[in-house]
Amino acid sequence: xxxxxxxxVALLLIAATASAAGIPGDADGNGVLDQPEYTAAVLTYLVxxxxxxxTDIQDATWVLARWDGRPLEVTDSxxxxxxxxxxxxxxxxxxxxxxxxxxxxxxxxxxVVAVDKYSHAKSxxxxxxxxxANVGSIWSPDMERVLTLRPDAVFLYATISTAACDEIQxxxxxxxxxxxxxxxxxxxxxxxxxxxxxxxxxxxxxxxxDEFVGFYESVMDGIRAGTADVPEDGKTRVYxxxxxxxxxxxxxxxxxxxLEIAGGYNPFAGESAEYPxxxxxxxxxxxxEVVVKLTGQKLAAGGYAGHDIAALEATxxxxxxxxxxxxxxxxxxDRVHVVHSDILGGAQHFIGTAYLAxxxxxxxxxxxxxxxxxxxxxxxxxxxxxxxxxxxxxxxx
Amino acid sequence: MIPLPANRLLCIALLxxxxxxxxxxxAVTRALSTAEPGAxxxxxxxxxxxxxxxxGVVETLPAGYAFAGTDLPxxxxxxxxxxxxxxxxxxxxxxxxxxxxxxxxxxxTGRWEDFIGGTDGAVAASHVAVDGIETAAASGGADPAVxxxxxxxxxxxxxAGILLAAYRGGRx
Numbered sequence: 001x002x003x004x005x006x007x008x009v010a011l012l013l014i015a016a017t018a019s020a021a022g023i024p025g026d027a028d029g030n031g032v033l034d035q036p037e038y039t040a041a042v043l044t045y046l047v048x049x050x051x052x053x054x055t056d057i058q059d060a061t062w063v064l065a066r067w068d069g070r071p072l073e074v075t076d077s078x079x080x081x082x083x084x085x086x087x088x089x090x091x092x093x094x095x096x097x098x099x100x101x102x103x104x105x106x107x108x109x110x111x112v113v114a115v116d117k118y119s120h121a122k123s124x125x126x127x128x129x130x131x132x133a134n135v136g137s138i139w140s141p142d143m144e145r146v147l148t149l150r151p152d153a154v155f156l157y158a159t160i161s162t163a164a165c166d167e168i169q170x171x172x173x174x175x176x177x178x179x180x181x182x183x184x185x186x187x188x189x190x191x192x193x194x195x196x197x198x199x200x201x202x203x204x205x206x207x208x209x210d211e212f213v214g215f216y217e218s219v220m221d222g223i224r225a226g227t228a229d230v231p232e233d234g235k236t237r238v239y240x241x242x243x244x245x246x247x248x249x250x251x252x253x254x255x256x257x258x259l260e261i262a263g264g265y266n267p268f269a270g271e272s273a274e275y276p277x278x279x280x281x282x283x284x285x286x287x288x289e290v291v292v293k294l295t296g297q298k299l300a301a302g303g304y305a306g307h308d309i310a311a312l313e314a315t316x317x318x319x320x321x322x323x324x325x326x327x328x329x330x331x332x333x334d335r336v337h338v339v340h341s342d343i344l345g346g347a348q349h350f351i352g353t354a355y356l357a358x359x360x361x362x363x364x365x366x367x368x369x370x371x372x373x374x375x376x377x378x379x380x381x382x383x384x385x386x387x388x389x390x391x392x393x394x395x396x397x
Numbered sequence: 398m399i400p401l402p403a404n405r406l407l408c409i410a411l412l413x414x415x416x417x418x419x420x421x422x423x424a425v426t427r428a429l430s431t432a433e434p435g436a437x438x439x440x441x442x443x444x445x446x447x448x449x450x451x452x453g454v455v456e457t458l459p460a461g462y463a464f465a466g467t468d469l470p471x472x473x474x475x476x477x478x479x480x481x482x483x484x485x486x487x488x489x490x491x492x493x494x495x496x497x498x499x500x501x502x503x504x505x506t507g508r509w510e511d512f513i514g515g516t517d518g519a520v521a522a523s524h525v526a527v528d529g530i531e532t533a534a535a536s537g538g539a540d541p542a543v544x545x546x547x548x549x550x551x552x553x554x555x556x557a558g559i560l561l562a563a564y565r566g567g568r569x
Contacts, residue, residue, distance in 0.1 A: 054510070058513075
């Protein structure tokens, strides 16, 4: 890294820090922008006096109108409380889930100045983001690029990959004190509604946040209600396999939480590892009533790119040919399904959970239409021109 | 540079001027109690404001004309020579008074900014002339930005400049 670059970064950081120091127009510096301070700032700006720019005045207006003239405090999923003195104008997301959630909330995507490399590569789901800066991944972040972008907020995971995310946060806090580092997961049913509301508050998208939480909870609460009276010994026995053969998950994992919400019983929930590899014979002995195979990432089949239903069908056909599987109740009853991680692992987990519920209890959830939920989410909340009838492949059958 | 047809350039120039204000839903218009005040007479200017919760309006009076008061509280008005700034807070109408000089004519011009919507625009100019008599020295304190944006000669000059630049670029 040459000296000129370092100097430029240092100057940018000084500017960013200065601009993030307090509420613009708070003349007495008491941390509260009252109406006389605001009108004085507006008037001097209008006649071309004073130091405040148009952006400063717009930010002061935001603080007065939306935050009652006070800084906004937002508590993230790591438990830290962050204070905002201005609305967010330059956001960097290191997780696709937070980026997707921001889009669900109607946050102005022009204010997202950089994204992680995986979101950057997903042109079908994140069209247009290929033009934005790519800051790498949480495991290999391009910190120089992050700093030169002068973000006022960076989004990281809260409870997964914590060591990598902590390191990024520490670097940002040390070199760019004006940058707020938010930690949200956006993929766990237990915390997602609260995260949506917190992010909505931080971005001034509260109304849209309420609307999205309402939609999300109507799906998830409907599933919970539909399985609430299923007795423990009456739950559908499910073998859920990761994209690696015979790798499943145990209690504590995000996937298990979704399986249990859908009323499934995981015979491997008690394994010590969160994602254990199990003995093929143990799967046969457990005799699952339903088998669910996950695709995506290490098992590339389906997803938003293309419309390759045949790839999902081939995945299913392959596992049906495993030795001894003709004896499984799931195979005999034709209840072997394939689901793509795009709709179960991340922010869209409520769509995949709806499919699980329908597969586990087809009679109880006869009226549930996961495809319609998925389409509404894409059209209404993601704002995508994406037709599930002719694009993408997410489940089979 | 590839030269564009002249009419397309003119359309682009007009769109750039018109769209930002039209798309915002904010509108500020001005009405005068009289456009031909008598010498030293005080007349009323009313600004009608639509769709602006928090914003500002800056009015610029012709030379010789003087601000003489407003119905807004004092802390929401600032006068600097010919400029009068108003802080708009959910107001739909602002009225202010102007004292005419012994003689003189010119335009009252104005600009508005909506700080929530992030939009701005010009308030159409209103012509005033003491006793209806036009004087050679017209508006003395018009906002330079308004003049540049509002004058048809300035627009024509800008379009001509663009066309000339395009023509020269295309010949290289």
